[in-house]
Amino acid sequence: MNYTQSDITYPLIINLYLIVTDLLRGILTRNLQNTRQMDEELKNSIHKIKKIRDSIKRRAEIYSSLGALDDRGTARALGSLQRASAPGRKIQKIGFILLFAPDPFTTVAGVPMIIAGKYLDRVYNGTTISDIGHATKNFASNISEIKDKMR
Numbered sequence: 046m047n048y049t050q051s052d053i054t055y056p057l058i059i060n061l062y063l064i065v066t067d068l069l070r071g072i073l074t075r076n077l078q079n080t081r082q083m084d085e086e087l088k089n090s091i092h093k094i095k096k097i098r099d100s101i102k103r104r105a106e107i108y109s110s111l112g113a114l115d116d117r118g119t120a121r122a123l124g125s126l127q128r129a130s131a132p133g134r135k136i137q138k139i140g141f142i143l144l145f146a147p148d149p150f151t152t153v154a155g156v157p158m159i160i161a162g163k164y165l166d167r168v169y170n171g172t173t174i175s176d177i178g179h180a181t182k183n184f185a186s187n188i189s190e191i192k193d194k195m196r
Contacts, residue, residue, distance in 0.1 A: 133169055137162030 140158030143151040 131166070131169075133162045133164070133166030135162070136165060 136158050140155045140160075140162055143155030143158060146152070146155070
């Protein structure tokens with residue numbers, strides 16, 4: 046049987062064609078999978094950005110509405126939440142200064158001021174919002190530690 050050049054090269058070309066098409070199909074499939082994965086990552090990133098944008102928008106609305114409050118009492122109450130004074134400690138300090146002063150009349154006024162300062166220190170709490178936040182954070186961490194120990 047005589048084989049010509051075209052009889053031998055034709056099956057080789059067909060085999061080469063099939064191999065190349067399989068390779069291209071694999072590459073395209075892989076690229077499509079990567080594209081889908083990138084699309085999912087992009088969607089997740091866009092979703093996070095939208096959440097952040099909504100949060101910033103809500104905060105801006107709250108801050109602008111707080112700025113619109115023009116009541117002196119409200120402004121004073123909000124200010125005291127940020128910086129609380131402790132009058133009990135101040136009165137106690139003044140009482141000790143008066144107690145140890147060399148004048149005998151100031152000793153009489155110093156003792157009641159110390160007692161009043163201690164009473165105010167117990168009754169009036171000078172905590173701020175940040176103190177409450179720290180206490181809440183500590184409480185939550187203690188609860189999580191208890192849960193971890195119970196497991």
